[in-house]
Amino acid sequence: MSTPTIEPAVFSGDPYSEKHLLDPYPFLASLQEAGPVSWLESQQTYAVVGYAEVYEVLTDFETYVSSGGLGPRDIRKDDGWRPPSILESDPPIHTLMRRALTGVINPGTVRALRGDFTAPAVTLVDELSRRPGFDAIKDLAEKYPIQVFPDAVGIPMEGREHLLPYGNMVFNAFGPENYIYHQAFAEGDEHARVVMNACKRESLTDDGFGAGIWAKVEEGLITEDQAALLVRALLSAGVDTTIFGIGNTLAVLARHPAAWARLRKEPSLAKFAIDEALRLESPFQKFHRTTTVDTVLGGVDIPAGSKVQLFIGAANRDPKKWGADANEFSLERSSSGHVAFGMGLHQCVGQPIARLEMEIVLQQMLEKIHTLELDGEPTPILHNVLRGFESMPVRITTGS
Structure with missing residues (x-):
């Protein structure tokens, strides 16, 4: 006998209103009260906020596909502004693209980056530690990844100023075509042209991750178009999301001076602190999947062809998973x-x-900075899907 289903609660709020984008958590709490899966009337989609339900969607790639697009419209039914990336593909295409990436990014190649990544962090944090305070976003979270990771990929120095606005455009495209979207795309053609040219084989050095990805073309694993998209996807992982990750982690720690003091005494806890900060302030807050068959999620019937919106920021704060x-x-x-x-x-x-x-970055800061506190409230970024900050003034002291 089949398990009886329930009618989803109907929720009328708009997750893309400016108020909810700048401070998403009151809205997410209201969604959680409505249940793990509800009907989001403003977007005509199912909102998924429970950790168990989000996990189910993420791990069932056959029922909930990515090829329909991470945004609210089904990109299989119309032309987007660019070819779908690895994030918006399914097997067997995704399998080949993923295999190409994992052949380049693996524990051995990542470990080899430590030396090259550490020296710039030492220099940057040493300079910042001589100030009474600084902007943790502009002076650190943005500056460091832009300095180290494009070198590892092997893209040219010229044109790197386009990386952040291009990333802003890419991620905002996973939301609705509102005024935030249109602002992000204001100079989109130029950003896309420069960045995608930088990802071509002839633009890359011979010893970086980018060249390693293009080698998979010669092996017949992926196409040239896929190689260029994978190089860009790799840049997003090492630059865009890292900037938000560093900024959000520092935002959390700057509000918890006791935690900072403990981390200085027990630096081995740094990895755990980063995970907890990422859980609490998830950079990627929400995106969509598309159902391929009629299914049941969280006790709710969901028809085939439906868009389901996963609220990562809610799942990572679900008290059923993480406690009261x-x-x-x-x-x-x-x-x-x-x-x-x-x-x-x-x-x-x-x-x-x-x-x-x-x-x-965190290890270098813990070595050199005695106390870290906010020197005014951080300025949140107005973004359709990402949670982060434009500016975060901090004051510091140094000493043992």
Whole structure:
């Protein structure tokens, strides 16, 4: 006998209103109260906020496909502004593209980056530690990844100023075509042209990750178009999402001076602190999947061809998974299993690189900076799908 289903709660709020984008958590809490799966009337989609339900969608790539697009419209039915990336593909295409990436990004190649990534962090943090304060976003979170990772990929120095606005455009495209989307695309043609040209084989050095990806074309594993898209996807993993990860981690720690003091005494906890900060302030807040068959999720019937919107920021704060204090930062919590980097088939392949950059920066700061506190409220970024900050003034002291 089949399990009886329930009618989903109907929720009328708009997750893309400016108010909810700048501070998403009150809205997410209201969604959680409505149930793990509800009907989001403003977007005509199913909202998925429960950790167990988000995890189910992320790991069932046959029922909930990515090829329909990570945004609200089905990209299989109309032409987008660019070819679908690895994030918007399914097997067998995704399998080949993923194999090409994992052949280049693996534990050995990531470990080899540590030396090259550490020296710039030492120099940058040493300079910042001589100031009474600085902007943790502009002076650190943005500056460091832009300095180190494009070198590892092997893209030219010229044109790197287009990387961040291009990334802003790419990720905003996973939301609705509102005024935020149109602002991001204001100079989109130029950003796309420069960045995609930088990802071509002739633009890349012979010893970087980019050349390694293009070697998979010669092996017949992927096409030239796929290689260029994979190089760009790799840049997103090592630059765009890392910037948000560093900034959000520092935002959390700057609000918890006791945690900073403990980390200085126990630097081995840095990895756990990063995971807990990513859980609490997930850079990637929401995206969509598309159902291929009639299914049941969280007790709710969902027809084939439906868009389901996964609220990662809610799943990572689900009290059923993380406890009654899920909205609080705690070094005592095991945050293993958070979905800030996704899960399953589409789990971020560049995750080890982002983690390496974040750990190196945090370790250098813990060595040199005695106290870290906010010097005014951070300015959140107005973005359709990402959670981060434009500016974050901090004041510091140095000493033992």
